[in-house]
Amino acid sequence: MDLNSIMIRRFLFPAMEKFKGNNIQKNIAHLKHSQSLTKHELEILQKFKLKKLLLYCVDHVPAYSSYQSLKREIERDPLQALHRFPVLTKQAFRQRSSDYVSSLMDEASLIPNRTGGSTGEPVKFYIDRHTVEYYEAARYRGLSWWDIQIGERCAMIWGSPIELRENKKLSYKLKERFLKNRIVIPAYDLNPDSLQVYIDTLNQFRPSYLYGYASSLYLLAKLMLRKSIFLNFIPKAVLSTSETLYDFQREAIEEAFKCTTINEYGARDGGILAYQCPEKNMHLTQENAYIEIVDVHTKTPVEHGESGLVLVTDLNNFAMPRLRYELGDVAALSAKQCSCGIQLPLLEKIEGREDDIFVTPKGNYVHGHLFNHIARNLDGIQQFQAIQHSKTDITLKIVKNEQFTDKQIQHFRNEILKSIGDIHLQVEFVNEIPRTQSGKTRYTFREFPLNM
Ligand SMILES: [Zn+2]
The missing domain is CATH 3.40.50.12780 (ANL, N-terminal domain)
Known part of the structure; x- marks a missing residue:
């Protein structure tokens, strides 16, 4: 007790x-x-x-x-x-x-x-x-x-x-x-x-x-x-x-x-x-x-x-x-x-x-869950963060672990392009995903207004 x-x-x-x-x-x-x-x-x-x-x-x-x-x-x-x-x-x-x-x-x-x-x-x-x-x-x-x-x-x-x-x-x-x-x-x-x-x-x-x-x-x-x-x-x-x-x-x-x-x-x-x-x-x-x-x-x-x-x-x-x-x-x-x-x-x-919702070059919406769905099956990815800068420009930050293989990142990249379309996808390997001021981790976020 x-x-x-x-x-x-x-x-x-x-x-x-x-x-x-x-x-x-x-x-x-x-x-x-x-x-x-x-x-x-x-x-x-x-x-x-x-x-x-x-x-x-x-x-x-x-x-x-x-x-x-x-x-x-x-x-x-x-x-x-x-x-x-x-x-x-x-x-x-x-x-x-x-x-x-x-x-x-x-x-x-x-x-x-x-x-x-x-x-x-x-x-x-x-x-x-x-x-x-x-x-x-x-x-x-x-x-x-x-x-x-x-x-x-x-x-x-x-x-x-x-x-x-x-x-x-x-x-x-x-x-x-x-x-x-x-x-x-x-x-x-x-x-x-x-x-x-x-x-x-x-x-x-x-x-x-x-x-x-x-x-x-x-x-x-x-x-x-x-x-x-x-x-x-x-x-x-x-x-x-x-x-x-x-x-x-x-x-x-x-x-x-x-x-x-x-x-x-x-x-x-x-x-x-x-x-x-x-x-x-x-x-x-x-x-x-x-x-x-x-x-x-x-x-x-x-x-x-x-x-x-x-x-x-x-x-x-x-x-x-x-x-x-x-x-x-x-x-x-x-x-x-x-x-x-x-x-x-x-x-x-x-x-x-x-602002979890991403916008494709054609103007369709793709929810940030997409990235979670792909990443969850990739054991070598410890953490990630996808940032959409514009309709055609996304940065994908990745913290890898010892199980990481190049094949996994290729798969991640292909799946994203398949769902979002013809975009420039920049992949960056980082040691950690920065947290927001309040200590939260954002897996995905869009940097421009939705009705652009
Ligand atoms: Zn109830």
């Missing part, structure tokens, strides 16, 4: 909440209650929150003050009224971000945050504590579906050198270890030689679950499988977050850790948007956010099952509300109901980032 986990759950966490005036536990209780509502009741709850937010926006958020005339429509049908507001791209938001701060907010109470930005263009924004507490509560509600509670031992496999700089401080380590029951393992210097040290640390700590970016967990799993070095215990789960969890990654992670993989879909600028239940479906956090899926070009809603851009309207963020905010992800909604009993709507699939 992990006494520290019980201490944290029963005493430390509630005491800390009281001291700081936080409401995470109260919010978890709300979400655990609302997950048992019917589909209709959930829709009413969501509409109620949306109405409140939209009325607030037209009255107190400069960017939306010109929509005052929609008030009656918002009162009558907030969902219909929402569609009168423009889709907000990251670029448009960046240009006049200060106009999105509520005029009622005390600047001192705002928490500055920023996204990593895959192409070096981070988005800066503010949130308030209230919103963050709802994000946290959504994560703990999702974890509760897997019998994982606040304070349970967790090992974070983290890849960002920036976050890890903080981690070197002793005070940070002690806080992580004893107040959060968590250790942080740096994945960015993970290599075949350091693997045994990582595994020894995990075996000693015996976390209930592991938590990390899909790419970091995958890298660790691949090394474990290659070196046949495994944990001497079975964790409850491995939790993958922040990046698209591809099937090939899930398979490797489950094979290496011998437990299930939970997918958490969220964004720094959108919160925890969906959580995987034990029936392997992704339930939307309907109480926290209104999600729309729209066509890439027309930005009009697509049918359930069809992939499109994800727009998010955070229903709790009154500090800096962003309506119909384009996250840059591509996903599809599902019309199905889950057999787990929870009525929260489902995402059918999460394709990945919008």
Whole structure:
């Protein structure tokens, strides 16, 4: 029995909440209650929150003050009224971000945050504590579906050198270890030689679950499988977050850790948007956010099952509300109901980032998955990254391992050309694939706008 986990759950966490005036536990209780509502009741709850937010926006958020005339429509049908507001791209938001701060907010109470930005263009924004507490509560509600509670031992496999700089401080380590029951393992210097040290640390700590970016967990799993070095215990789960969890990654992670993989879909600028239940479906956090899926070009809603851009309207963020905010992800909604009993709507699939999609010289779209599908069968390729500079120009960076052969790269090249067409494909062999500022690894990305 992990006494520290019980201490944290029963005493430390509630005491800390009281001291700081936080409401995470109260919010978890709300979400655990609302997950048992019917589909209709959930829709009413969501509409109620949306109405409140939209009325607030037209009255107190400069960017939306010109929509005052929609008030009656918002009162009558907030969902219909929402569609009168423009889709907000990251670029448009960046240009006049200060106009999105509520005029009622005390600047001192705002928490500055920023996204990593895959192409070096981070988005800066503010949130308030209230919103963050709802994000946290959504994560703990999702974890509760897997019998994982606040304070349970967790090992974070983290890849960002920036976050890890903080981690070197002793005070940070002690806080992580004893107040959060968590250790942080740096994945960015993970290599075949350091693997045994990582595994020894995990075996000693015996976390209930592991938590990390899909790419970091995958890298660790691949090394474990290659070196046949495994944990001497079975964790409850491995939790993958922040990046698209591809099937090939899930398979490797489950094979290496011998437990299930939970997918958490969220964004720094959108919160925890969906959580995987034990029936392997992704339930939307309907109480926290209104999600729309729209066509890439027309930005009009697509049918359930069809992939499109994800727009998010955070229903709790009154500090800096962003309506119909384009996250840059591509996903599809599902019309199905889950057999787990929870009525929260489902995402059918999460394709990945919008800039994962490549454009052929003929103007067709090819999803970045293509590269994963080819590379997964090539044992000599440790890691790769494909960057599309223009419709006819792609760079393929490759980290090879000892099983690499020239035949494999020829195969990789042929398959790409077969699918994308007549392009200039530059292959570069590198020692490592650079991570983004936030520590993520991008396997594929396009450097120019989709509608070029
Ligand atoms: Zn379910």
